């Protein structure tokens with residue numbers, strides 16, 4: 001049985017009440033908090049930094065925080081997020097001058113490391129760093145904004161990533177981010193994902209618990225071999 005995780009993206013939360021919103025999705029059954037960091041340079045939008053991550057920890061959030069860095073360069077901000085309480089830190093290979101070094105930096109800071117692949121970015125670099133990663137994140141929209149439509153070609157790419165992860169024999173999570181909703185989460189799982197970011201699909205509804213329950217019901221119907229991710 002695959003250990004599926006649902007990670008609401010706080011990009012679509014009410015930022016004026018962020019602590020309450022995070023408490024609410026976790027109480028509704030979410031597994032981790034997806035924390036989108038945008039710099040108005042690597043992507044055309046500007047969001048939140050380590051201070052907000054630290055504030056969530058001080059507020060009492062104990063669930064894993066999955067920091068998705070859409071910033072360039074990446075290295076300078078990694079230790080700050082580790083210090084602020086991040087569990088996972090993922091970054092885009094295009095945003096790092098030295099991918100292996102940035103992954104090692106994340107790990108040296110005590111966090112789990114991941115690489116994020118934009119829709120048109122090939123997975124080629126993965127095979128050289130498999131031993132240094134804990135997560136592969138496939139973008140199913142172009143990064144920068146919530147509420148976009150899922151790009152269907154991501155399903156084939158998920159199958160490709162799943163085969164590479166399984167061949168590595170390592171417990172690497174396969175996360176998908178962008179346009180994931182109750183009506184496509186099952187197909188995304190069947191293509192190989194085990195971790196599902198959903199922003200607008202959860203925060204855009206009135207009843208977070210019902211939405212997460214509906215997503216889990218769809219996941220329970222997904223048919224594919226189990227994975228080793230934990």
Ligand SMILES: O=C(CO)[C@H](O)[C@H](O)COP(=O)(O)O
Nearest residue numbers: 143144146147178179199200
């Ligand atoms: O990284 C992101 C955008 O760059 C977000 O995590 C993503 O878009 C989630 O939002 P939604 O589920 O509404 O598509």
Ligand SMILES: [Fe+2]
Nearest residue numbers: 009036068177
């Ligand atoms: Fe994200």
